[in-house]
Amino acid sequence: MASTVTMTVNGKSVTGAVEARTLLVHFLRETLGLTGTHVGCDTSQCGACVVHVDGKSVKSCTILAVQCAGSEVTTIEGLATEDALHPMQEAFREHHGLQCGFCTPGMVMSAVDLAKTNPDPSEHEVREWLEGNLCRCTGYHNIVKSVVAGAKAMRG
Amino acid sequence: MNAQPETGIGASVRRREDFRFLTGRGNYTDDINRPGQLHAWIVRSPHAHATIEAIDKAPALAVPGVVAVFTGADMVKAGVGSLPCGWLINSRDGSPMIEPPHIPLSPERVRHVGDQVAVVIAETREQARDGAEQLVVTYGELPAIISMTEAIKPGAPLIWDQAPQNSCYDWEFGDRAGVEAAFKGAHHVARLELVNNRLVPNAMEPRAAIGDFDRGTGEYTLYTTSQNPHVIRLLMGAYVLNIPESKLRVVAPDVGGGFGSKIFHYAEEAIVTWAAGKLHKPVKWTADRSESFMSDAHGRDHVTVVELALDKDGKFLALHEKTLANMGAYLSTFSTCIPTILHSTLLAGVYTTPVIYAEVRAVFTNTVPVDAYRGAGRPETTFLLERIVDIAADEMGIDPVELRRRNFIPKDAFPYQTPVALQYDSGDYFTTLEMATKAADYAGFEARRAEAARRGKYRGIGVSSYIEACGIAPSQVVGALGGRAGLYESAEVRVHPTGSVTVFTGTHSHGQGHETTFAQLVSDLLQVPMESVEIVHGDTNKVAFGMGTYGSRSLAVGGMAIMKAVEKVVNKGKKIAAHLLEASEADIEYKDGKFQVAGTDKAKAFGEIALTAYVPHNYPMETLEPGLDESAFYDPKNFTFPSGTHICEVEVDPDTGVTEIVNFVAADDFGRIINPMIVDGQVHGGIAQGIGQALLEGCIYDQQSGQLLTGSYMDYCMPRADDLVSFKVETHNVPAVDNALGVKGCGEAGAIGSPPAVINAIVDALSSLGVRHVEMPATPHRLWQIINEKRAAKAA
Ligand code: FES
Ligand code: FES
Numbered sequence: 001m002a003s004t005v006t007m008t009v010n011g012k013s014v015t016g017a018v019e020a021r022t023l024l025v026h027f028l029r030e031t032l033g034l035t036g037t038h039v040g041c042d043t044s045q046c047g048a049c050v051v052h053v054d055g056k057s058v059k060s061c062t063i064l065a066v067q068c069a070g071s072e073v074t075t076i077e078g079l080a081t082e083d084a085l086h087p088m089q090e091a092f093r094e095h096h097g098l099q100c101g102f103c104t105p106g107m108v109m110s111a112v113d114l115a116k117t118n119p120d121p122s123e124h125e126v127r128e129w130l131e132g133n134l135c136r137c138t139g140y141h142n143i144v145k146s147v148v149a150g151a152k153a154m155r156g
Numbered sequence: 157m158n159a160q161p162e163t164g165i166g167a168s169v170r171r172r173e174d175f176r177f178l179t180g181r182g183n184y185t186d187d188i189n190r191p192g193q194l195h196a197w198i199v200r201s202p203h204a205h206a207t208i209e210a211i212d213k214a215p216a217l218a219v220p221g222v223v224a225v226f227t228g229a230d231m232v233k234a235g236v237g238s239l240p241c242g243w244l245i246n247s248r249d250g251s252p253m254i255e256p257p258h259i260p261l262s263p264e265r266v267r268h269v270g271d272q273v274a275v276v277i278a279e280t281r282e283q284a285r286d287g288a289e290q291l292v293v294t295y296g297e298l299p300a301i302i303s304m305t306e307a308i309k310p311g312a313p314l315i316w317d318q319a320p321q322n323s324c325y326d327w328e329f330g331d332r333a334g335v336e337a338a339f340k341g342a343h344h345v346a347r348l349e350l351v352n353n354r355l356v357p358n359a360m361e362p363r364a365a366i367g368d369f370d371r372g373t374g375e376y377t378l379y380t381t382s383q384n385p386h387v388i389r390l391l392m393g394a395y396v397l398n399i400p401e402s403k404l405r406v407v408a409p410d411v412g413g414g415f416g417s418k419i420f421h422y423a424e425e426a427i428v429t430w431a432a433g434k435l436h437k438p439v440k441w442t443a444d445r446s447e448s449f450m451s452d453a454h455g456r457d458h459v460t461v462v463e464l465a466l467d468k469d470g471k472f473l474a475l476h477e478k479t480l481a482n483m484g485a486y487l488s489t490f491s492t493c494i495p496t497i498l499h500s501t502l503l504a505g506v507y508t509t510p511v512i513y514a515e516v517r518a519v520f521t522n523t524v525p526v527d528a529y530r531g532a533g534r535p536e537t538t539f540l541l542e543r544i545v546d547i548a549a550d551e552m553g554i555d556p557v558e559l560r561r562r563n564f565i566p567k568d569a570f571p572y573q574t575p576v577a578l579q580y581d582s583g584d585y586f587t588t589l590e591m592a593t594k595a596a597d598y599a600g601f602e603a604r605r606a607e608a609a610r611r612g613k614y615r616g617i618g619v620s621s622y623i624e625a626c627g628i629a630p631s632q633v634v635g636a637l638g639g640r641a642g643l644y645e646s647a648e649v650r651v652h653p654t655g656s657v658t659v660f661t662g663t664h665s666h667g668q669g670h671e672t673t674f675a676q677l678v679s680d681l682l683q684v685p686m687e688s689v690e691i692v693h694g695d696t697n698k699v700a701f702g703m704g705t706y707g708s709r710s711l712a713v714g715g716m717a718i719m720k721a722v723e724k725v726v727n728k729g730k731k732i733a734a735h736l737l738e739a740s741e742a743d744i745e746y747k748d749g750k751f752q753v754a755g756t757d758k759a760k761a762f763g764e765i766a767l768t769a770y771v772p773h774n775y776p777m778e779t780l781e782p783g784l785d786e787s788a789f790y791d792p793k794n795f796t797f798p799s800g801t802h803i804c805e806v807e808v809d810p811d812t813g814v815t816e817i818v819n820f821v822a823a824d825d826f827g828r829i830i831n832p833m834i835v836d837g838q839v840h841g842g843i844a845q846g847i848g849q850a851l852l853e854g855c856i857y858d859q860q861s862g863q864l865l866t867g868s869y870m871d872y873c874m875p876r877a878d879d880l881v882s883f884k885v886e887t888h889n890v891p892a893v894d895n896a897l898g899v900k901g902c903g904e905a906g907a908i909g910s911p912p913a914v915i916n917a918i919v920d921a922l923s924s925l926g927v928r929h930v931e932m933p934a935t936p937h938r939l940w941q942i943i944n945e946k947r948a949a950k951a952a
Contacts (some may be wrong), residue, residue, distance in 0.1 A: 019282070035187035036180015038412070040360045041445040045869035048360060076180035089178040093170055096837050100667030101177025102360040102412025108178065123882070130877040134869070136360050136413050137667045139844030139906075140877040142837055 010078030047133030097146030204862020221283030228263030270450025338474030361412020367428035384704020455529020498533030542912035616921025626901035627712030662702015708901030800824035813940025827900030842906015
């Protein structure tokens with residue numbers, strides 16, 4: 001049943017053996033050792049697993065690894081440069097948008113996608129957009145603040 | 157103090173743990189993989205109550221990759237013990253609570269959906285799961301008991317043969333005769349029956365555990381999602397697997413939220429550790445979210461009758477509570493003290509009620525065990541108190557804020573001895589109430605209600621003044637009340653030769669930001685730069701001992717242990733400095749990072765003293781050991797008592813039953829604050845969970861079959877970003893008296909204060925319809941029904 005799949009992850013071409021049923025999130029975590037992408041549920045409800053596939057935010061527990069053959073995938077590990085955090089990461093740090101950090105990678109990846117399509121989101125728009133990302137720690141208060149500030153920083 | 161204002165006590169220092177979490181470099185249990193590791197899949201009961209007639213392992217063992225299958229019978233044969241309960245409660249007749257056994261894999265009978273029946277271990281997780289699907293278990297179904305009121309009826313089927321009427325204990329507390337007399341003479345008695353809804357804690361990181369065994373050394377290691385690794389080492393080692401502490405290491409690395417649910421010693425921890433020892437290979441288990449729903453301890457689940465007696469001026473004369481508390485099918489680690497010791501001892505609330513009497517009966521049902529969840533007993537107390545105060549206010553025609561004010565413990569009454577054992581050290585309930593009513597524009601509310609009414613909406617405002625007992629806890633008090641542990645905390649402050657500092661704390665951070673807060677604390681106390689202070693926690697091989705993090709205790713107990721150890725370091729430093737400076741020790745003062753002879757400019761910097769301690773060429777060797785590494789245990793004198801007022805304003809849409817939170821204000825007293833940014837974050841998170849309890853969350857079982865109906869995020873409604881608003885939080889901090897840091901704790905306050913504020917607001921919104929009480933969660937469906945029934949009754 002195993003086959004191999006090739007895709008670009010965080011700018012590097014990777015090839016690995018997968019089963020037909022292997023989800024992208026398991027390929028990232030187990031085959032590639034990219035454990036920054038988390039699994040918080042089994043019903044595609046929590047968003048802890050959000051990554052970018054060809055520039056769009058995707059719940060990586062909802063897509064098979066084989067479906068991503070040939071795609072460009074960016075995970076939380078691929079967001080910062082050697083020298084600096086991404087402005088959205090920086091905004092989460094500055095505004096205390098994380099506590100335990102478990103939802104954080106998915107939140108940040110979702111937020112970056114929002115800011116790309118809507119560079120100046122209102123608080124209300126942020127709340128609507130993040131509806132698919134659960135956080136149990138922050139009450140969302142500081143996440144919303146972080147995303148508004150992060151989007152602003154991304155506008156430059 | 158405040159030597160470094162930008163990093164010291166009181167500064168909103170940005171968190172040092174954030175870099176790793178923001179860049180995907182966190183190290184959670186499921187991120188860890190051990191060489192040669194096997195994977196475990198737990199076979200769980202599909203029935204709420206059944207006997208295990210037979211288990212045929214052969215089909216599972218035939219699945220490719222499956223290495224082993226173990227059952228409860230295997231565990232019993234190997235002498236595996238029972239998961240222990242940490243708190244003994246005696247019934248009113250003096251008899252001890254019924255304490256049934258809890259073998260990690262159930263040997264003969266299953267007692268809730270999700271109960272552990274067997275473990276299948278294979279080379280991959282998928283193979284283990286495939287194997288589990290092939291395991292043939294023959295069950296003999298028994299009638300299930302889900303409702304507490306059914307469970308206590310004579311003749312109800314028994315979950316444990318040794319527990320008649322499914323009763324674990326029948327406990328009483330307080331002054332029965334005094335309360336009866338006060339009720340007889342009362343001008344008014346307010347009475348309410350209410351339910352405190354069952355919740356699923358739902359930390360975002362599912363539980364996980366890896367057991368490892370080193371044949372070379374005979375040492376076991378358990379990596380686990382725990383709030384208290386040393387407690388797990390003690391309970392699992394001593395009671396379940398019979399492994400001495402010296403051969404058992406427990407590591408709780410980064411943990412993705414706990415909220416109480418990761419305090420307890422869970423079956424899976426023992427299963428993987430034991431299996432690793434048998435198979436001589438690491439064994440890993442990670443819960444699916446569906447498994448979390450049916451195996452993490454749940455929270456709350458009380459059915460209560462509360463009565464409050466008042467005189468004609470609205471002064472509280474007496475309070476009586478009668479509660480049924482759900483224990484689930486087994487006693488989880490701290491389950492028994494939640495509805496008793498952590499609950500009824502707070503029945504005075506912030507009020508001068510002179511006599512109080514509580515009756516609490518704990519009941520077994522065929523459900524997941526219930527234990528501490530953020531607040532643990534105190535949200536239940538606050539909910540019943542703040543609801544009955546509002547009911548009384550309404551019935552007596554007194555404004556609810558005014559009624560609270562009339563009964564508050566006065567500011568000058570501290571220390572205040574309540575009639576229910578606790579002695580409050582400090583507080584200022586009037587000021588936090590004042591702040592909250594101002595921030596919420598309580599005075600201007602009626603205009604907003606009228607404006608909303610013109611738009612066809614019901615608008616309401618609700619107040620809740622809470623108090624909680626944190627800083628758990630003085631060991632001797634705990635012991636006298638049935639606790640089977642000491643609840644001190646330990647710390648070690650290790651100064652290295654170059655003056656950098658590693659601090660080992662027995663508390664555990666799973667979102668609270670201890671690595672930042674404690675570094676701020678030590679930097680401030682020791683007057684060294686924050687960058688040179690490292691905080692270590694979560695590994696029993698690094699940290700000598702600890703009781704962990706829960707009950708908002710980390711700073712009030714753990715921080716105090718750190719402070720004590722720092723004091724020892726400074727005292728030893730003084731001795732070394734006195735020797736080097738040829739002065740008397742009594743003349744040395746430690747200031748601005750220097751040991752100085754008072755009144756002179758003769759001084760030695762902290763770094764020089766550290767170096768001397770490790771390079772002791774010129775050293776008082778006859779009287780002093782080399783090295784600068786001090787540890788301390790701190791056992792608190794008293795609990796701490798954070799308090800405050802929360803105010804919620806809502807609009808209910810009669811067409812849909814949907815409640816919109818339009819404003820939420822919290823004014824809290826947390827004592828001295830180290831990092832205000834982190835404290836605000838704790839309050840936000842607590843409020844969100846409290847609003848979740850009030851509006852959205854409810855764990856529901858089918859009453860006949862005992863199936864868990866809310867077993868995933870599709871059915872259990874978690875608060876999402878678009879369900880909530882931004883909160884207004886402020887503090888008025890009265891330093892705690894009974895600890896030298898003056899800190900009180902802030903982790904649970906939000907979840908304690910907020911649910912009654914929300915429900916009081918909804919009841920206020922619907923008061924014109926004659927609504928007197930609304931049960932939680934106040935879902936759109938529930939409110940829509942209430943509104944329609946009341947409107948129909950009015951029309952008729
Ligand atoms: S893991 Fe929950 S949505 Fe993907
Ligand atoms: S920070 Fe813990 S779940 Fe969001």
